Each structure stands twice: as C-alpha cells, then as structure tokens.
Amino acid sequence: MMTEKRNIPISLPVTGEEEWQAVKDPLMTGWLTAGPKVREFEQLFAERHQVKHAVAVTSATTALHLAMVALNIGPGDEVIVPAFTWVSTANVVLYQGANVVFCDIDPKTFNIDPEKLAEKITNRTKAIITVHLFGLCAHMDAIKKVAGEIPIVEDAACAAGSGYKGTPAGGLGALGCFSFHPRKSVTTGEGGMITTNDDALGEKVGILRNHGASISEEQRHHGPKPYILPDFNMMGFNYRMTDLQGAVGTIQIKKLDTFINERDRWSQYYINELKGIDWLQLPEHNTDYRHGWQSFVTLIDHDEAPYSRNEIMEKLQEMGISTRPGTHAVHMLNFYKDKFNIREDQFPGAKQANDCSMAIPLHNRMNKEDFHYIVRAIKSL
Ligand SMILES: *Cc1c(COP(=O)(O)O)cnc(C)c1O
Secondary structure: OOOOOOOEOOOOOOOOHHHHHHHHHHHHHOOOOOOHHHHHHHHHHHHHOOOOEEEEEOOHHHHHHHHHHHOOOOOOOEEEEEOEOOOHHHHHHHHOOOEEEEEOEEOOOOEEOHHHHHHHOOOOEEEEEEEOHHHOOOOHHHHHHHHOOOOEEEEOOOOOOOEEOOEEOOOOOOEEEEEOOOOOOOOOOOOEEEEEOOHHHHHHHHHHOEOOEOOOHHHHHHOOOOOOOOOEOOOOOEOEOOHHHHHHHHHHHHHHHHHHHHHHHHHHHHHHHHOOOOOEEOOOOOOOEEOOOOOEEEEEOOOOOOOOHHHHHHHHHHOOEOOEOOOOEHHHOHHHHHHHOOOHHHOHHHHHHHHHEEEEOOOOOOOHHHHHHHHHHHHOO
C-alpha cells in the first residue's frame, strides 16, 4: 500500500544562503559580541510581537532565569509551573533557591489548567510561569483572573508569532521568554529573547544579562569618555547573544509569518485527514488563538488504539517517519521525583500527556508528498 519509503525528520530548520551572507558582516567588521545586529534583531522582534522591550539572551532557559531574578524570586518563595513542560521551566525556579509548585495541565490543550491553578496559590506564591506549549497560548483570561496581582511569566519558548485574542505572545504577562533553539520555528542556533511592556523590568533584564553593568560594551566602546568603566549596581550574568546569532535572527524573524502560515495550512490538512481516527486526539485550535505550530502534537487513546503509543511510534519509525513524545512530565523525571517525593498520579493530566502524546513531523522543509505519506501511514495503522 505504501509506495516508496521516505525519510522524514521530526524537525529541520530553514537556514541557507541569506543567513550565510548575514553572518559575514560581523565576521568582517570584527564586532562579534552583542552589538548592532543584536539590536536590529531585538527591534524587529519587538515590532512583530508588539512589545516595548525585547532583550536578546543566550536561550529561553537563561531568559526564564533572568525573569526570576528580575521579579526578585528567592528562598522561601513559591513559583507555580505546569507539570508538563520542558525541564528548564522548573529548573530556573530552583536556580533562585525558591520552591517549584507544580500544577496539572489539561491534556486537551497541554497547557496549565486554570481551575487547578487556583488551588495552588498561597500567600508565598511570587510568580506563575505559564507555558504556551507547542505554540498554543495558555488560557490567559482565566489564568489572569485567578492570578490577580501575582506576576505571570510567559514561557513562550515555542510561541514566536503565536497570539491570544489578538495580542501576540510575549505581551500577555509581565515578561515573555522565547527560544531560538533549532527545534523552534525560527532559530539562531541557540538563543533567546525576553519581552516586556514594563520599562523598569525591560531595563533591569538588559542590565542583568550583561554582568549587571550600567552601560553596554557598545555604549562604552563608542562613547566619548574612554576612561569610563561601567558601574555594577547588581549581580548579573553573562547571558549576551552574539552578533553572529543576532545577524541570523534578523533574517529568520522576517520569515516567521511565512513559516507559521505554511505550518498552519498543513496542520489543517492533518486535521482534516486524521479527524476520523477515533483513537487519535488532534491539537486543540480555535479562532481565539493564533497557533504558532512549533509542533503538531497528538494524544493517543490507549483504550481505543490498535497499539500502544510506543508501538505506534516504532511502526512509524520503520516507515521512515520520525515522531517524539510531546515533552515530559517534569514531576516524573528522576531529579524531581526523588527531590520532592512526588507520586506520578498526583498530576494525572501531565502523566497522560507524558505517556500518550506523540508529535508528528511538521516543519518548513517538508513537501506535499511528505505530508501525504504521513497521513497514509497513520491511516494504515
Ligand atoms: C525549548 C523550550 C525551552 C528551552 O529553550 P532553550 O532555548 O533551549 O533554553 C523551555 N521551555 C519550553 C516550553 C521549551 O519548549
């Protein structure tokens, strides 16, 4: 039934001649650390996400860490984190010596469940990290209602270009944290961005990423007073993005909407073709959201499915189709399980997503035949 076997990776970034040309500039001028290219990338990113400030850093993980520092999270504080997310969403809370409080997710959206969130808030709750997993924004209206005055940090690592009720991700909470890892829709190799509409927070994260220095290297280098060294009023970090990465970012960000539109069209194709399969839950999507489609993640119903999730993944692998679990339930990872003595069934939504989710290939280097092949393969199960 299946014709010639194909080989389709789960994800592949689109980089090429334009990015190659862009890195030449910093290499030729010799300005390699955060400078004019990073600034240009930040401006383009801020415009696209309609935020006042965008500060480039080395990853979404360091962006999230700086968000914790900027909000003065420390020992004794509690930060609520969804139980189903990339591990670093929780790690950054521990970096600050604060306590991670896990909250269950809704396996229909893979995002934090606002009703369960309400039960997790105490007078020690200092922040809530909401994840826009796989490019679908969390249910921000309900979350904000529950959160009240508690600041919300968006883990928007998967959500470049995503939106919620007309507002782009990154402007939905106090601070937004994006990733440019090659698994995300736009990439700089490694890299991250912090966004905010709050002037004080924007200035603070900008200083924190550069050792806590009061002026940037670029300002110092080009300024009229060569004897000035920066002063340091806070303890910062070196989380600066290089201008090589910034140069790649200026090209990638301009392609973001083309990438998402193409992913959106193929997601609709998947949904139309696969909606008749009763053991396969397809990604939730409605007009309140602009889905960024970082991944197309399904959920397998083990009562109805002909095989287990892992068997299905193996069968697809044999047909040359690479798949992955959506992500992991952090409370089930050894470090967290042992350290906090958590039972797997304490977060049933996250456990179900951990055990039953399956991402199928969706990226911008797939062609029509790849999508048709994948649909045929899944239907043949
Ligand atoms: C990818 C990802 C991260 C980490 O991003 P890095 O840039 O690799 O640090 C964090 N949170 C979520 C939800 C992610 O998908």
